[in-house]
Amino acid sequence: MGRKGEPSGMALLITLLIMLILAVLVNRFAFATRVHIAAAVNSRDQFQAECLALSGVELALALLEEDDTPEVDHLAEPWALSRELSGEELGLPDAALAVRVEDESAKIDINRVVKEDGSTTDEFVHRQLDRLLEIFGISSDQRDALLDCLEDWLDEDDLQKLNGAETAFYQGLDNPYVARNGPLRSTGELVLVKGWKEVLDVRLDDGRTILDFLTTGPTDGTINVNTASPLVLMTLATEIDESSAEQVVTLREEAPLTGPQLLPPAFRKKGVQSHIRFNSNLFSVQAEGLFRRAASRVVVLAKREEDRVEVLRRRVD
Ligand SMILES: [Ca+2]
Numbered sequence: 001m002g003r004k005g006e007p008s009g010m011a012l013l014i015t016l017l018i019m020l021i022l023a024v025l026v027n028r029f030a031f032a033t034r035v036h037i038a039a040a041v042n043s044r045d046q047f048q049a050e051c052l053a054l055s056g057v058e059l060a061l062a063l064l065e066e067d068d069t070p071e072v073d074h075l076a077e078p079w080a081l082s083r084e085l086s087g088e089e090l091g092l093p094d095a096a097l098a099v100r101v102e103d104e105s106a107k108i109d110i111n112r113v114v115k116e117d118g119s120t121t122d123e124f125v126h127r128q129l130d131r132l133l134e135i136f137g138i139s140s141d142q143r144d145a146l147l148d149c150l151e152d153w154l155d156e157d158d159l160q161k162l163n164g165a166e167t168a169f170y171q172g173l174d175n176p177y178v179a180r181n182g183p184l185r186s187t188g189e190l191v192l193v194k195g196w197k198e199v200l201d202v203r204l205d206d207g208r209t210i211l212d213f214l215t216t217g218p219t220d221g222t223i224n225v226n227t228a229s230p231l232v233l234m235t236l237a238t239e240i241d242e243s244s245a246e247q248v249v250t251l252r253e254e255a256p257l258t259g260p261q262l263l264p265p266a267f268r269k270k271g272v273q274s275h276i277r278f279n280s281n282l283f284s285v286q287a288e289g290l291f292r293r294a295a296s297r298v299v300v301l302a303k304r305e306e307d308r309v310e311v312l313r314r315r316v317d
């Protein structure tokens, strides 16, 4: 042994070291492979979920195109029914799809509170928003401030209204930004407008928030009485109380409204009648696809003209 044993001891040590390094490398390689396989499975599931959501959107758009009564749009029409399809119905285990279409003419087009000239207030829309805020329990003083801030946010100039806020105010915040000075791109942007963040958190007993009644259009500002919620109908005039709004709901459930004849008197007044309609040409589609643990949500704004449906905006989450 002695001298003879030293080199073989060294060789053994080196062999052991090499084996150890190899073991570590193999282990790392196996781990990386597992990570890559998991990532591939995840992205495949995510892709499946997104494809499902996109097919849901196509289904909704086809229903809108197939609607053979574009002159009257109501909540019992095929396009208006929410759909929830299980994996079994889709022929795809571990999958689910939910699709919902909303009529944007059932909501108040918040951008229209400032007219197209970029500076003048549209008094009708202003009153509608004021009434909506009132229904949400917002005090008169707070409503004045909220609407001044909203108009300042939308109007082109930097002149601050009495209770408003322009870029000068937003620049003084911890995280400064500038006022839009143009139309909102989504109702969610309201969170940036002074005072509105707290209002967006206010919920009705049924859980709905003010955002459920607003749209950024672009609509012509008229409200579809066949699809609007009683709360939006109430914003059309101070004389329209809860009972006359509910009366409209009862009427339209018996048969869709095709003209003002059957409506309660408050709706037939000239100033109100010019702000109502019986159909729509702007719809939002929300589709949620689920595949295994992956989820994808697609939101589309679609415009229908004659029997063609055109996608104006598409967002994939
Ligand atoms: Ca229709």
Ligand SMILES: [Ca+2]
Residues within 6 Å of the ligand: 151, 152, 153, 154, 155, 156, 157, 158, 159, 166, 179, 181
């Ligand atoms: Ca402004």
